[in-house]
Amino acid sequence: MKILHAVRQYPPGVGGIxxxxxxxxxxxxxxGxxxxxxxxxxxxxxxxxxxxxxxxQHGVTVMRVPFLGSRRYPLAPGALRHFRDADIIHVHGVEFFADFAALTGAVHGRPLVLSTHGGIFHTRFAWPLKMLWFRxxxxxxLRRYRFVLASSLQDHGMFAGIAGAxxxxxxxxxxxxRFANASSAGARRMIYFGRLAPNKGLETLITWFAAVRRLAPEWSLTIAGKEMGTQIASLRALAVTLGVDQAVQFCREPDDATLRDLIAECSTFVCAxxxxxxxxxxxxxxxxxLFPVLSEIAPFQRTIERCGQGLCLDFASSETARDFLIAFAAFSSRPPSxxxxxxxxxxxxxxxxxxxxQTLYAKALQDRPDEQRPIAAPLSEPA
Structure with missing residues (x-):
């Protein structure tokens, strides 16, 4: 099967998508x-x-196209020439590529599926306008898509409201x-790694960490990632203001080897x-x-439920610092094997x-003429 993924950013870009x-x-x-x-x-x-x-990259042909316009909605019409030579197009996120692939469907004639990846609601910026756009x-x-693959239960509820079954x-x-068994279960250091972005609540995290330090001054914090709307300089200034700058370490854009070394000094992952x-x-x-200490949002609550370990708490409340210390003591006394x-x-x-x-790809292709249908690979795990 010839599969084309359309996504705004791809490695060497860094992020979950x-x-x-x-x-x-x-x-x-x-x-295959x-x-x-x-x-x-x-x-x-x-x-x-x-x-x-x-x-x-890893056997995947990556084709890049120039773009114009806003960073929030970059226009890249040159993608169209790549759409025709595919059996199916899998779009990621509801940004330009999603709209463009649907709008040009009569030209390229390929069946479309889409993965949601949280939609457009990662921040409260322009929330009323986002809701209007979404609805x-x-x-x-999404009327032009055969299937919408909801990346989480939260996304399923949201997208079912506009795309149904x-x-x-x-x-x-x-x-x-990726970092299997890299942590140190008894260490008194916690780490956040990922995007340094406004929705990640890093200012709230540092403020909460200061409350932890007041109860347990042996604790320290590492923040590692790429600046994407939140600057290390501003986070460092906040740490100075709160008097915890000597206990907070920053690492800008670590590679995997560096990140593994940082994790090796830590026992806890924190994300607010x-x-x-x-x-x-x-x-x-x-x-x-790592022991996960996460904010009280639906995707994190689902993660804790599925893996059966960790803690969701309100980082905006300094009172939860004590809850963390109690939960961590129980975890560190009997860490999982x-x-x-x-x-x-x-x-x-x-x-x-x-x-x-693969099952959804096959269903999406079922109504194509027989001579246009690719031979699907067996539904088995890769060798």
């Missing part, structure tokens, strides 16, 4: 498919240089082996995010053996998602 799409595409190649990706030729919030128009433009766009729950898979489409980093952290972790994280493995996605 980039990680998910690159892993999915590489595993589909291993399963011809997989390509069309994406933008620059990294949003990057240094501005253009990336190669084409390269190959009108996005609703019209075509919305199917395909919860994200995660590379749980106000919104997540799914929360991939939290699951990666659990795979590393590697075998227990593997069992708890089994629902997040890729085999399930590959089969579910």
């Amino acid at each position: 980039e990680s998910y799409v690159s892993q999915l595409a590489a595993l589909q190649v291993r399963a 498919h011809d997989v390509r990706v069309v994406t933008l030729d620059k990294i949003i919030d990057g240094d501005g240089h253009r990336l190669p128009l084409e390269d190959v 009108t433009i996005t609703r019209a766009t 075509k919305v199917k729950l395909v919860e994200n898979a995660v590379d749980i082996d 995010s106000r919104f997540e489409g799914f929360g991939i980093a939290a699951v990666e952290a659990i795979g590393a053996g 590697p075998a227990q972790l593997r069992e708890r994280l089994a629902p997040f493995r890729w085999e399930r998602v590959l089969v579910e996605t």
Whole structure:
């Protein structure tokens, strides 16, 4: 099968969607498919240089197109020339590529599926306008899609309201082996890693950490990631104001090797995010053996429910610092074994998602003329 993924950003871009799409595409190649990706030729919030128009990553052909307009809705009509040479187009996110693939459906004639990845609601910015867009433009766009793959229960509820029965729950898979067993169960250091973005609640996290320090001054905090709307300088200034600057370490854009070394000094993963489409980093952290302490939002509550360990709390309340210390003491006295972790994280493995996605691809192709239908690969895990 010839599969084309359309996504705004792709590695070397950093983030949850980039990680998910690159892993999915590489595993589909291993399963015997011809997989390509069309994406933008620059990294949003990057240094501005253009990336190669084409390269190959893990067997996946990556094709990049120039764009114009706002960083929030970049226009890249050059993607159309890549749409025709595919059996199915899998769009990620409800941004330009989603609308454009639907609008040009009569030209390219390819069946479309879409993964939601949290929609457009990652921040409260322009919330009334976002809701209006979602209920009108996005609703019209999704009429052209055969299936909408909801990345979380939260997304399923939201998108079912505008796309009905075509919305199917395909919860994200995660590379749980990325930092496997890297943590130090008894360490008195916590870590946040991921995007440094406004929705991640990093100012709230540092303020809450100061409350932890007042009760247990041996604790320290590492914040690691790429600046994407939140600057390390401003976070460092807040730490100084709160008197915890000597206990807070920052690491800008760590690679995986550096991040593994940072995790090796930590026992706990903390995230005070106000919104997540799914929360991939939290699951990666659990795979590393870190104790997850997460905000009280639906995707995180679902993660804790599915893996059976961790704590959701209100980071805006200093009173919850004591709740954390009590829960951590219980966790550190009996941390899960590697075998227990593997069992708890089994629902997040890729085999399930590959089969579910391939099944929906096959259904999306059923109403095409016989001579246009590709021969689908067996629904089995990759070699």
